[in-house]
Amino acid sequence: MAQPTTSLLCTDLSFDWPDGRPVLDGFHLAVGPGRTGLIGLNGAGKSTLLRLLAGELTPTSGTVKVAGELGYLPQGLTLDTGLRVDEALGVRAAREALHAVEGGSTDQRHFDAIGDDWDVEERARALLDRLGLRRLGLDRTTGELSGGEAVLLRLAALLLRRPDVLLLDEPTNNLDRAARERLYETVAGWGGVMVIVSHDRELLQHVDQIAELRDGQVTWYGGNFADYERTVAAQQETAERLLRHAEADVQRQKRDLVDARTRLERSASYGKKRSVTRNDPHIVAGKLKRQGQETAGRLQGMHTERLEEARRKLTAAEEAVRDDAEIRIDLPRTAVPAGRTVLTLERVRLPHGITAELDLRGPERIALVGRNGSGKTTLLRTIAGELAPLSGIITAPVSLRHLPQRLDLLDDKLTVAGNVKLFAPNAGDNAIRARLARFLFRGGRADQPAGTLSGGERFRATLAALLLADPPPQLLLLDEPTNNLDLASVRQLTQALAAYQGALIVASHDLPFLRGLGITRWLELDGELRTVDPM
Structure with missing residues (x-):
């Protein structure tokens, strides 16, 4: 109950x-x-x-x-972009009824629509104000x-x-x-x-x-989450210590079993020689042999049970240790020499009056921040060549790759390995599989169709395809990469980017993630692109 x-x-x-x-x-x-x-x-x-x-x-x-x-x-x-704001809030009928009553209507339908919610309009406006949506009028549509x-x-x-x-x-x-x-x-x-x-x-x-x-x-x-992290860290420290003890115990029990077998074999050989020397009758020799075998069986069974118990404890200890695997890769071909021009934006003009000037050199790591709707995604897509600027010049003399929010770069019908092959057509199958293993796609997981991947797996597969591409990217554009990622996947992304040696532009509102990337310059887009203090 x-x-x-x-x-x-x-x-x-x-x-x-x-x-x-x-x-x-x-x-x-x-x-x-x-x-x-x-x-x-x-x-x-x-x-x-x-x-x-x-x-x-x-x-x-x-x-x-x-x-x-x-x-x-x-x-x-x-x-629905055609919805009015009060419709999206679910208060349109009550508002209209309220206005009708205020205008003198005594229709019972209007009173039924209002119920006890006579302050619905005031509450709606106050709530919009509290959530930073003051600019939205209740009669406007949601298309903007x-x-x-x-x-x-x-x-x-x-x-x-x-x-x-x-x-x-x-x-x-x-x-x-x-x-x-x-x-x-x-x-x-x-x-x-x-x-x-x-x-x-x-x-x-x-x-x-x-x-x-x-x-x-x-x-x-x-x-809260900080308390959770402290608790889990303490638990994992204990679990890893118990795992080390369990591993040592298994090895000790294996040695004891081998030693016991060796001693029993020597004892049996000695007993046999002694029986022959004394010329014991066959019935006596047989009895002594059976006794020796029974003793040997008991001793071996005891050591075998100890070994099995040690293995059971080892299995339990292994299960207690979290297997949130880490990405460990080496990407030397992505390296960019210090001072080398990677990207320039000259008098670039985008829709909605956005302008941008930028000179990016060497393996800089840029955080691109700004309010919703400021144009960060538009700017990244324009740099990537997916959109054309209204005017200005964009020059990127190095290979670049763009990871969009939608994660729609993969062919769902192809396997993970097959998708990577699209980005690196000259790489051999064994080389692709060896590289994918570093992104935690080991064995049969590399043969899993992209359409069956979870959100985190799809992100890892997309990241692998981009970073293992031929030619390797020396400029990487990431648009809100931590959206929909679990905490382990965010950590894996940070690990992968730690191995990346090229230039990086990341648009994100996730400040803890950005701070973990070693950002060298913070840029805010608010009508124009300008440098701001680290956040």
């Missing part, structure tokens, strides 16, 4: 995709009041679980129970909104409903710095039940507890 404080309850929950791939099996979850950060590796089932809780997916078996009204903010949110503003507008619609339970799936994706700060404030001030799937470390600092979904089960950690 659910306790009175349980707001979300999953009982013996199982879910399989239509192609038969299992996601959850016999899963149990109970969530009470407070803010819960749900984390886990890409492909662990976090977003699927939220969709099950929200009723967007039907479980294969088991039950989901929600106490009270539920609000759900999904990933990849899109709004950036992706980040669309997320905030959808969040405002949920908050206006005053739900008892709120589910947020990667809510900071595509939000600029100011919008993230407003979201953090909203989360920090939330008094109900909230479950947040996120890789955003700063957002996860505002939760009351961490729930880690791993191998189909949830492990709970009290406190």
Whole structure:
């Protein structure tokens, strides 16, 4: 039975995709009041679980129970560009009824539409103001909104409903710095039940507890993400120490078993020679032989049991150590000599009055920041040659590659190895597989079709295709690369970029990620491109 404080309850929950791939099996979850950060590796089932809780997916078996009204903010949110803002907020009917009553109407339908929500218009405007959307009039359409503003507008619609339970799936994706700060404030001030799937470390600092979904089960950690990291680090230190002890014990038991066998063989040989020397009768010799064999069997069985027990402990110790594998690669062909011109922008003019001047030399690492809708994606696509500037000159005398937000560079019908082959047609199959192994695509994983990859796997495969391309890129353009990546994948991306020796331009709102890249110059795009102080 659910306790009175349980707001979300999953009982013996199982879910399989239509192609038969299992996601959850016999899963149990109970969530009470407070803010819960749900984390886990890409492909662990976090977003699927939220969709099950929200009723967007039907479980294969088991039950989901929600106490009270539920609000759900999904990933990849899109709004109909023809919608009015008050429609997107779900308050248009109540507003129209309110205006009709204020104009003198006594129609009962208008009173029914308003209900008890007589201050709906004031609440809507105040909420838009709090989320930084003051410029949006309730009568305007949503066609002018950036992706980040669309997320905030959808969040405002949920908050206006005053739900008892709120589910947020990667809510900071595509939000600029100011919008993230407003979201953090909203989360920090939330008094109900909230479950947040996120890789955003700063957002996860505002939760009351961490729930880690791993191998189909949830492990709970009290406190925010920093508390979680400290707890896991201590656990892993203990687990690694126990693993070393278990490995040493297995080796010791192996040596003891070999020594015991050697001693028994010597004893048996000595006993046989002694029996022959004494000319023992066959019946006596046979009895002595059987006794020796029984003793040998007992001793060998004892040492074998000890060895098996040591191996069981080793297996348990190995399972306790996290296998969040690390990318370790060497990319010397991407190196750019200091002082070499990599990119120049001369009097470049883009749509919406954006201008840009830039001189990039050597292996510089540039962070490109700016509010939503400032033109960062447009600038990167223009540098990559995907869009033409309105005027000006762009010169890139080195090979460059562009990693877009959409991750649509891979052919879903080809394998991971096949996709890399497209970018490096002259590389042999063995060379491609050896390189992919460094990106954690080992053995049969290199033969997995790209269309079946999880979000994190797809990102790794795309990154591998770009970095292993022929010719190797000496200028890499990344557009919001940490969107939808789990924390382990963000760490793997940082590791891969640490091995990259070329020039780098990264557009991102993820400040902890940017700070970990060794950024040499911070550029802000706000009508024009200008240098700003490190953030």
